[in-house]
Amino acid sequence: MNILETVSLKPYNTFRVDAVSRYFTRIQKLEDVQNLARWYQHSKTPVLFVGGGSNLLFKEDYPGLVAHCELSGKTCLYADESARYIRAGAGENWHDFVRWTIDQGYAGLENLSLIPGTVGAAPVQNIGAYGVELVDYFYSLDAVDMQTGEVCQFDVQDCQFSYRDSFFKSIQPGRYFITAVTFRLPKQPEWKLDYAGLQGQLDDHQISARRVSDLVSDIRRSKLPDPAVMGNAGSFFKNPVLEEKVWLEIRARFPEVPGYPQKEEGLIKTSAAWLIDQCGLKGYRVGAAGVSEQHALVLVNHGGATGKHIWSIAETLIRAVEDRFSVTLEPEPRVIG
Numbered sequence: 001m002n003i004l005e006t007v008s009l010k011p012y013n014t015f016r017v018d019a020v021s022r023y024f025t026r027i028q029k030l031e032d033v034q035n036l037a038r039w040y041q042h043s044k045t046p047v048l049f050v051g052g053g054s055n056l057l058f059k060e061d062y063p064g065l066v067a068h069c070e071l072s073g074k075t076c077l078y079a080d081e082s083a084r085y086i087r088a089g090a091g092e093n094w095h096d097f098v099r100w101t102i103d104q105g106y107a108g109l110e111n112l113s114l115i116p117g118t119v120g121a122a123p124v125q126n127i128g129a130y131g132v133e134l135v136d137y138f139y140s141l142d143a144v145d146m147q148t149g150e151v152c153q154f155d156v157q158d159c160q161f162s163y164r165d166s167f168f169k170s171i172q173p174g175r176y177f178i179t180a181v182t183f184r185l186p187k188q189p190e191w192k193l194d195y196a197g198l199q200g201q202l203d204d205h206q207i208s209a210r211r212v213s214d215l216v217s218d219i220r221r222s223k224l225p226d227p228a229v230m231g232n233a234g235s236f237f238k239n240p241v242l243e244e245k246v247w248l249e250i251r252a253r254f255p256e257v258p259g260y261p262q263k264e265e266g267l268i269k270t271s272a273a274w275l276i277d278q279c280g281l282k283g284y285r286v287g288a289a290g291v292s293e294q295h296a297l298v299l300v301n302h303g304g305a306t307g308k309h310i311w312s313i314a315e316t317l318i319r320a321v322e323d324r325f326s327v328t329l330e331p332e333p334r335v336i337g
């Protein structure tokens with residue numbers, strides 16, 4: 001394991017914040033992960049796993065070791081009567097992997113096209129978009145326990161997936177280095193086209209995984225700022241899931257408040273973007289940090305902002321939404337520092 005010292009993390013986070021990591025290493029094979037676990041147990045230095053850095057905000061320099069996941073490989077493990085089981089290395093680019101499955105003729109992941117980042121980070125927050133979540137096609141994952149060096153396998157129950165959350169994000173963050181993920185893709189496609197934006201866009205005879213992927217990609221490009229052009233981490237806040245009573249109180253004062261009943265009875269999800277927009281903060285900017293003019297949920301680095309600048313914008317949004325709606329916004333990315 002080759003450990004570098006004092007490495008800029010600017011190329012490793014999509015906010016393009018120029019934080020520095022005290023130590024840095026690349027994880028390219030399983031042996032590297034086991035060496036990392038040994039190093040961690042011996043040195044007791046904090047370790048942060050990083051894939052594409054598209055769900056991270058570095059408020060300050062990182063005092064430990066950043067382990068950049070570069071584990072590659074993708075293959076169809078086997079097929080049964082109803083599905084194919086596809087395994088990908090954690091360092092594979094998520095969108096390239098989705099397109100590869102489509103090229104092989106496997107449908108399922110098309111609604112999750114163009115989400116930045118890596119395969120290994122996708123289960124961490126149970127990525128979701130356009131009516132589909134990773135959990136819908138997840139089968140199992142392999143990981144290494146940093147505390148013991150043991151190789152473990154997690155099935156869907158073990159992962160405790162929920163809305164933008166999992167065991168790896170909120171219960172044991174940073175303990176397990178995910179090395180590979182296996183997906184179960186049904187042989188009979190199950191198109192999910194009832195989500196706003198996709199509805200009525202494709203005729204029945206036009207539907208294919210490639211077309212859905214292209215459509216989702218076009219919509220995403222038109223709605224979200226491209227991190228390669230303007231630093232951002234996508235949605236900065238989760239959509240709040242409220243008790244119905246609380247949501248009804250808000251609706252009594254703001255009749256247009258969006259509300260989406262959840263599977264769990266008595267819970268309503270509302271739109272964080274709508275709440276921020278109502279506070280007049282879309283496009284809000286202080287120096288180089290601000291809120292996107294395209295999307296009220298996306299915080300942006302116009303160039304040269306620090307993580308602290310971006311976090312201060314986040315705090316302004318949290319306070320404004322609390323004051324107006326008594327709802328507390330919860331950040332979606334992991335905030336370091």
Ligand SMILES: Cc1cc2nc3c(=O)[nH]c(=O)nc-3n(C[C@H](O)[C@H](O)[C@H](O)COP(=O)(O)OP(=O)(O)OC[C@H]3O[C@@H](n4cnc5c(N)ncnc54)[C@H](O)[C@@H]3O)c2cc1C
Pocket residue numbers: 014048049050051052053054055056069090115116117118119120121122124125126127128129168176177178179224225226227232233234235334
């Ligand atoms: C423009 C844009 C649009 C986005 N749209 C969406 C969207 O529609 N839906 C959605 O859900 N997300 C979205 N995101 C957020 C982000 O793309 C996803 O959360 C993605 O899965 C993060 O992948 P990453 O490799 O960049 O993770 P990173 O940012 O590198 O890491 C995220 C978290 O995962 C952990 N992690 C990373 N790799 C591993 C590993 N191998 N083992 C264990 N833990 C690991 C990290 O420690 C960290 O806690 C968007 C982001 C951007 C910039």
